[in-house]
Amino acid sequence: MEPVIQVTNLTHQYNGHPALNALNFSASKGQVVGLLGPNGAGKTTTVRLLNGLFPPSSGEMRVLGYNPVEQGEEVRRRTGVLTETPALYERLTARQNLTFFGTLSNLTSEETKTRSEELLRMFELTQRADDRVQTFSKGMKQRLAIARALLNRPQILFLDEPTSGLDPEAAQQVHELIASIRDRDGQTVVLCTHNLFEAERLCDKVGIMNRGRLLEFGTLAELRQRHAPGLWLQIRFYQSAPASIPSFPGLMEALVEGPLAWKLRVSDESLVPMMISQLAAGGAQILSVQPQAMTLEEVYFKLQNAQKEGVA
Amino acid sequence: MNPRILMAIAKKDLLEVRQNKAAWMPMVIVPIVFIVLFPLLIIVLPQLSSQAAEQLVNDPDMAMMFERLPAVIMDKVTGLNAMQSIVVMMLGYFFAPMFLIFPLMFSTTVAAESFAGERERKTMEALLYTPASNAELFFGKMLAGLIPALLISWLSFLLYAIVLNAAGWPLFGYIWFPLETWYPLIFWVTPALAVMGVGMTVLISSKVQTFMGAYQASASLVIVVVGLMLGQFAGVVYLSVGVGMLIGLLAWIIAGVMVFVSFQNFNRAKLLVSSN
Numbered sequence: 001m002e003p004v005i006q007v008t009n010l011t012h013q014y015n016g017h018p019a020l021n022a023l024n025f026s027a028s029k030g031q032v033v034g035l036l037g038p039n040g041a042g043k044t045t046t047v048r049l050l051n052g053l054f055p056p057s058s059g060e061m062r063v064l065g066y067n068p069v070e071q072g073e074e075v076r077r078r079t080g081v082l083t084e085t086p087a088l089y090e091r092l093t094a095r096q097n098l099t100f101f102g103t104l105s106n107l108t109s110e111e112t113k114t115r116s117e118e119l120l121r122m123f124e125l126t127q128r129a130d131d132r133v134q135t136f137s138k139g140m141k142q143r144l145a146i147a148r149a150l151l152n153r154p155q156i157l158f159l160d161e162p163t164s165g166l167d168p169e170a171a172q173q174v175h176e177l178i179a180s181i182r183d184r185d186g187q188t189v190v191l192c193t194h195n196l197f198e199a200e201r202l203c204d205k206v207g208i209m210n211r212g213r214l215l216e217f218g219t220l221a222e223l224r225q226r227h228a229p230g231l232w233l234q235i236r237f238y239q240s241a242p243a244s245i246p247s248f249p250g251l252m253e254a255l256v257e258g259p260l261a262w263k264l265r266v267s268d269e270s271l272v273p274m275m276i277s278q279l280a281a282g283g284a285q286i287l288s289v290q291p292q293a294m295t296l297e298e299v300y301f302k303l304q305n306a307q308k309e310g311v312a
Numbered sequence: 313m314n315p316r317i318l319m320a321i322a323k324k325d326l327l328e329v330r331q332n333k334a335a336w337m338p339m340v341i342v343p344i345v346f347i348v349l350f351p352l353l354i355i356v357l358p359q360l361s362s363q364a365a366e367q368l369v370n371d372p373d374m375a376m377m378f379e380r381l382p383a384v385i386m387d388k389v390t391g392l393n394a395m396q397s398i399v400v401m402m403l404g405y406f407f408a409p410m411f412l413i414f415p416l417m418f419s420t421t422v423a424a425e426s427f428a429g430e431r432e433r434k435t436m437e438a439l440l441y442t443p444a445s446n447a448e449l450f451f452g453k454m455l456a457g458l459i460p461a462l463l464i465s466w467l468s469f470l471l472y473a474i475v476l477n478a479a480g481w482p483l484f485g486y487i488w489f490p491l492e493t494w495y496p497l498i499f500w501v502t503p504a505l506a507v508m509g510v511g512m513t514v515l516i517s518s519k520v521q522t523f524m525g526a527y528q529a530s531a532s533l534v535i536v537v538v539g540l541m542l543g544q545f546a547g548v549v550y551l552s553v554g555v556g557m558l559i560g561l562l563a564w565i566i567a568g569v570m571v572f573v574s575f576q577n578f579n580r581a582k583l584l585v586s587s588n
Contacts, residue, residue: 014585048584051441052580053440053441053580053581053584054580054581054584055581072580073443073445074443076441076442076443077443079441081438081441083437083438083441085434087434087435087436087437087438088435088438089324089328089433089435090433091327091328091331091332092324092327092328092331096324096327100320100323100324101438101442103316103317103320104317104320104321104439104442104443104444105442105443106314106317106443132331145438148438
């Protein structure tokens with residue numbers, strides 16, 4: 001499938017300081033791609049470059065087949081961006097905000113009106129449509145800002161820290177929304193976040209960034225495979241565990257977690273049934289076997305720590 | 313450039329100005345003081361009090377001003393009585409440069425709100441992510457500064473003419489204002505100063521972080537007008553039709569340069585850096 005975003009050796013410097021360093025990644029239609037990293041990792045700079053707000057110092061980009069450097073307007077016509085702060089006109093009403101941005105997105109008056117009403121309804125803001133935004137709660141402002149980003153039915157939606165500062169309920173709403181956007185409209189979503197739970201839950205692919213470098217990029221399974229190959233199993237025993245951990249083919253690591261539990265890492269999940277039946281045959285009273293995949297958080301910190309130590 | 317986008321930007325900026333009292337209050341108060349209260353004081357007060365009229369007519373400073381008047385103005389007041397001459401000289405001639413404050417003041421106020429205010433409220437970035445071109449953003453915002461500046465200046469002129477003729481009717485008995493020297497000022501110099509005010513404010517806005525900062529710095533342009541006023545009082549310069557046209561030409565040239573330089577500096581990369 002032709003990627004909708006293709007980035008090759010993208011490098012950018014601000015006043016001589018490297019903001020991005022030889023970034024390479026791609027995203028396909030309908031994928032949710034997460035860019036993870038601490039503040040200053042280069043996530044926002046990447047979004048700005050991909051939308052043609054300024055040219056990179058070097059490297060190539062293609063967004064929906066367009067070069068953002070020369071065809072920024074064409075790109076922005078087809079993308080929607082939720083900025084890190086909602087950046088709404090607080091003295092204007094929700095409807096006035098949407099009408100203004102609809103016009104600037106080249107929608108006709110009729111389209112702007114219809115689309116605004118549709119989005120206000122979708123984000124449960126119809127009742128407050130004619131109230132000034134400064135009277136809105138943080139969650140409502142965020143919903144309105146997402147509605148603004150969706151006005152032109154973008155083929156790619158960039159969300160920069162969409163749940164930052166939101167209470168858990170509002171964050172949950174935003175998560176559901178992102179999932180529904182992808183499922184319903186098949187839009188590509190680029191999600192910049194440092195919320196790892198959010199990324200793990202929503203993203204098809206993640207890129208882990210630090211100080212302008214892309215440390216890793218791939219699906220969570222690929223990242224796990226590269227940084228924590230194999231499968232962790234937690235085995236709990238009834239009354240007592242066997243005296244020692246036998247050696248099995250494919251056993252990579254073994255930890256004793258108290259008197260009634262082991263934690264084993266095996267090279268392949270196909271080995272698990274054989275291992276369990278051997279243990280049972282040896283008299284082990286197995287209470288439960290729980291596969292434990294490495295979390296994104298574990299991969300993330302492994303990479304960030306390696307970067308700090310200068311290993312990565 | 314899409315005119316619909318230009319108008320949408322201008323309309324949005326004006327809607328925002330309407331919500332900012334600090335921006336629009338001076339745009340209401342200053343014209344009321346200058347075009348209603350001040351002229352009424354000069355015309356009506358002496359008519360109500362013969363003592364005040366006598367004081368005004370016999371004022372030595374007033375006599376000195378008459379002495380310094382160029383021959384061309386003296387011709388205009390010849391045949392008028394003392395009180396009529398004072399009104400024509402004060403409100404018809406010396407007051408003219410004061411009027412030029414309006415386009416400068418209004419355009420800089422709205423432009424400061426539109427350019428620096430947008431950055432102050434951290435709304436600039438969302439605007440930059442729209443497909444609107446740099447030219448559309450720039451000229452849309454310029455339009456927001458120019459529309460009220462020109463409308464209010466011209467409406468103020470109309471109101472000034474009405475006040476002067478209505479209040480002066482008992483004194484003159486005929487419509488004596490506007491004088492021909494006002495036309496170049498209102499229809500040639502005023503638009504130039506409005507454009508100049510916007511251009512200057514855009515340049516200043518790229519250096520300061522707040523609406524008030526940009527507004528105060530741009531207000532220094534008023535010095536040009538104060539200079540003209542003092543020049544008239546001192547008899548150094550007289551805003552005849554020819555001088556008005558010349559000042560207008562100069563103002564247009566300066567305005568053109570300012571707009572050109574401002575536009576060169578108005579691009580997404582610079583706006584983003586300055587808004588961070």
